[in-house]
Amino acid sequence: MRPLPVSIQVLLNSLLFVQLLLTPLTASDDSSPSVMIPRLANPVKIDGYLNELAWREAVVIQEFYTYRPVDGQLAEEETAALLAYDAGSLYLAFICFDPQPDRIRSSISKRDDISDDDNVVLYLDTFKSGKETYYFSFNPDGIQGDGIYIDMIAEDSSPDFIIYSKGRRFKSGYIVEVEIPFKSIRFPSEGEMEWGICLARSIKHLDKDLIWPAISRNSTTFVPQFATLFGLSGLSAGKNIEILPETTASQHGQRKSQTDGTEKFVNDSINYGFGVNLKFGIFSNLIFDLTYNPDFSQVEADADRIDVNRRFPLYYTEKRPFFLEGTNIFHTPINAVYTRRIVDPLAGAKLSGNLNGLEVGFLGGVDEYYGSTDYLSQIAINPPPADTAFRAEEFIDKYRGSYSYHTVLRLRKEVWEYSKIGILFTDKQFKDTYSRTYGIDASLLIADEYSLTFQALNSDTKDFFDQTPRSDPAFNISLYRGSSTLNVQVAYKDIFPDFEVANGFLERDPDYREGSLQVWYDIRSDNSFFSLIQPTLFTNIMFNHDSISKKIESYFAPSVALTLLGQNTLTLAYYRQFEE
Template sequence: MRQRTTSLGLALSLSCSLIWAADLRALSVAPQDVVPQIDGRLDEAVWQRAPVYDQFVQFQPEDKKPAAWRTTVQVLLTQDALVIGIRAYDPAPELIRAPLKRRDTVARDQDFVSVVLDPVGQRRSAQFARVSAAGVIGDGMFTAEDDVEDFAPDFEIEAAAQRLPDGYSVELRWPFAALRYPYSAGLPWRMMVVRNIPRQEASTLNVSAPLTKDALSFIAELQVLGGLDELQQQVRDRSFFSVRPELTARRREDSQAGQPDSRQREFNIGGELKWRPRADWVIDAVINPDFSQVELDTPQLAGNTRFALSLQEKRPFFLESTDVVGQTKADDEGQNQSLAAFYSRAITDPDWGLRATWRGTTADATALSLRDAGGGQVLRAHAFSTDSYVQPAQSLASFARGRMQWAGLNLGLLLSDRNYGGGQFNRVLGSDLSWSASDSDLLRGHLLVSSTKTSMDAEDGVAAAEQGHRVWLGWRHRSEDWSSQLNYEDVGPRFANDNGFVSQAGYRRASLSLHRRLATKSLAPLGEWSRFPTYELEWTLKLAQAQTLRDASQDVPGGELIERRVQPGFWIATARNTGIWGHLGLDQLRAKSGGNLHSPRTLTLGFESNPHDILSFVTAELEWGRRLDVEADRLGTGANLWLLAKLRIPVPWGLGLELEQQWSEGYVSAPQGGRSFTDSYRQTLLVLHLNARNSIRLISQDTYFQRREEASLAAMQASTARRSLMYQYRQGLSRIFSLGLNRADAGPGGLSHGTELFAKAQMAW
């Protein structure tokens, strides 16, 4: 039996090597050829001559298996763009899921194809574009170090899809102006095509590259895109320039109890400029931008936490070159990614901004500077809490970062400066590294030092300059059997970064996350027992310990235990793209310096799934048990529940209707019975797509927090209600018109109200 298994494995390995020996190739479109019209049909004569690639393999739910359904890829090279044609064959085309959706909401519940493109050729980062069977686009950046897809960046791409009797086809036009690549000595461009096939019994993800789940990142095996030998010489000196003016008209009314009403009318003229003088340089500028059409931030439960919470960036100007900037992003557990050097949400209301980005084969760099009108938050973090101050009226925010790469070793240098005027400032200087020690191991780290001198750090006047540091080291290992991550942090009490995000300082923390993967063949009995196939099972263990560093100004001694976490758990992947996870919380936590060391005991269970073509996605997580009430500094029975459901409701006349519902509630009980506090939010998002370009969006969200009065605790109640209704016409990124109405009420009792009516037009040339 062992000999037969070995022979089969050898045969599979040989067949795979033969499959991937041929890379994707592009065909140059001759001057006499008709350039394809982007309509999704693939019916122009030039498509008949373009090389066809169809050697796809399955990546999910099980990797290393040949793809069951055929997918073909063809690439054309025109004078100013790559044009990619993809044919997705389907034996049951009536089951294709192709709803009208918003841009960047193309997810695993829909049939889509995705093009992942790395024109630098180093497989450090890649631009990607998803196109659904309905022609909806989702695009962004993928960074290998974080192994994360970021849908925030948008590119000037054009795509269309066409439904066919035996599947669907897609045409994607990717202009060279929207690609970022070196001027000279560049490596071959790399690409991978992905196809997602959602079905009731299983959701399948097929890829054109030899990618396996033990790879360090999703872009570890991008294929060389051949046929581009003369491309670099042809287009590297070509200059691209675009200007995007915008006009916003706004009428606002505000009322507050005991204050006279306020009415304002405002006309705002602003715009963005993008200039690519040659292949490796991109210059961006923004003047007086207005972000009134950006979606409301999703609320977060903040009533039982000691620290500030980060928010996702949605403003277009900040999303260019995010891979070079190393912008702070939240990971799957809500923690901040490692390089907390730049956090664009720290820039509240920019009057103007300028940024330059350069990319070479073995190096890249970016620098930006913005004048911020202020009004937001400035954070000053401590070991047990985060203080928040109002930003000064005006400041100049500047940031620069450069990286060099040598055979798997990346070294970076960064500088951050926030100048408030009057001798007040915050400056950060640092260096970061990333080293791919092997195909399975990645080592990362950084050292940041800060110098801060502001009035926010003193009770009267301007404090003397204070210095701080932040050290982080991280190791990630991924193999067929194990996925592990080890981190060490040391953050000085006076470390501050007003262009970044620092929610906690004055601590030293070590953490370890272990995931033990079981072999697929050992999971067969589980599938028979549960009625559903079990594709993956992981046993998990998370360990962490944090202690204070001495901070005399906060009366915090050194070596005091902040937290010790022990969390054994599991994760299961099964049919319908379903994931089920859970863990025990056998932790020790301290709410304040000198306080008791508590031992909460909790059980966390969660799941996510694409259960139906109507209920396209649902996820929920429940934490229950003995939880810590931070403000009361005690344990109590409590729970924290979060639920997100996405529905696609069938609508006649070719319309599309999206409905998303989020709800979260947390509480901890008091010793004498009843709830000590309740913290909750809910958000409803409803989008009616009149067609591919016109939509009406409604957002309704409410937050509520109430704390009961006790002997040592004052009663507290706070609530907000926000409503947003907007009509939008959108033709790619070049023409956007928005008309909206926003309403905000704050309580309790509706103490303040604000109503805003706005119209905004954006054009691009």
């Protein structure tokens, strides 16, 4: 490890002096700080050394606060963040000092697997929605993690953005230098912009999280408390056109008996395949994707999972690039959009983005899988018992070679501050069968500590063996109270017997009602043996939809988690489960 270069020390001192003179850090009306980001005239090389002249023009942020174990206190551990931009990229550098640098945790791991390491994080709410934010995290070696965080709903680490980073240790800590090309993210197409911004640092051996600006944990929301980043203008996302043609060739052979009684290895004819993927940025905030005969062989394979003797389906995360663009807009409390249902797409089109505050998502796909012999054979194994005339061969011949057509339309709009309402429509059409789902959902902030999330859907279905159309609804509602101490979540879900989401994912078969209550209390301290004492109560009960006297499942699980400094945790729990 090398000591911190004198040039960086001089750089920090000079930046702080200029900052005091020009006061680029100001306070907005709602007491949330704001920072003006300078535009660079000189280039930056991402190497972890910060020795370019361009970094002398950057704005520096040093007033970090504690977030965990307690929030709102001025951090003792010294941290500096430098920010700047040019027409094509945003530049960020973290300089992190540590009183025990030999205890800094860092590993050479795969992407998105750095949560156990010391790390730094940049959050960017580019539309200043107060609801959704990009996050970019880095460990001391520059290994990246990224994704999208949606307040009160979900965190999605499946998107992988194009970013450049380099980490380097020095005698008293570490440096991380980052470049984020603007073509990697979506932002409004307008003149001077204001973005939400938050910076964070995690120190594992001290079990501490630091943050800027000061963010209160005595709230259900996180993103609305971000600082404001202003001064951004003249950004270039480029044409953002990507064309990825691909071709494949395969040949199969086998031993075949000849007329003279011998065997000979005979090759079949070569099969050629061609495909293409197109991405076109209509605007910086509206992206069109098109694919034809895509080959996903380069995508990371799913981990093996045991699916023997299971009552419920297995959930696999989406990893195929075409389906990842704009995936955040399709998230809803009931998982009505699960793109893995489009198994073997022949073609697909997708439009996603934000138009003056209206979030838009459209997905259309043509799938070959549901007309394959493999799939139809699985369906034919379990024909309706009353249909004595059923013939598997006739059934397979009727549907073999047919395509299924999938359509998803999603719109979402902010109705008041940090609260959104959305509508959703999905459709799967396969010859004379169909499954359509449509409904409304909302995420509403009530006061500062309470949030309400609900969704109401209805489905219309006609399947293989019962050509009579069926229709049934589903409902989900959740009330959450969040604070730095007492947290409570109450939820209720009602899935009617004939509800179906052919383009979505249900954790179990429909026909149930489920209620749950979770209460936990955080007792935190930064100067005791335990950094966190967390008593928790979780209880859940599930009934048959039409008869609450028929209990399907129930859970009762009180526990106490004792977290020691250094992130060692001892949990004492009692767990009681009933399952039909």
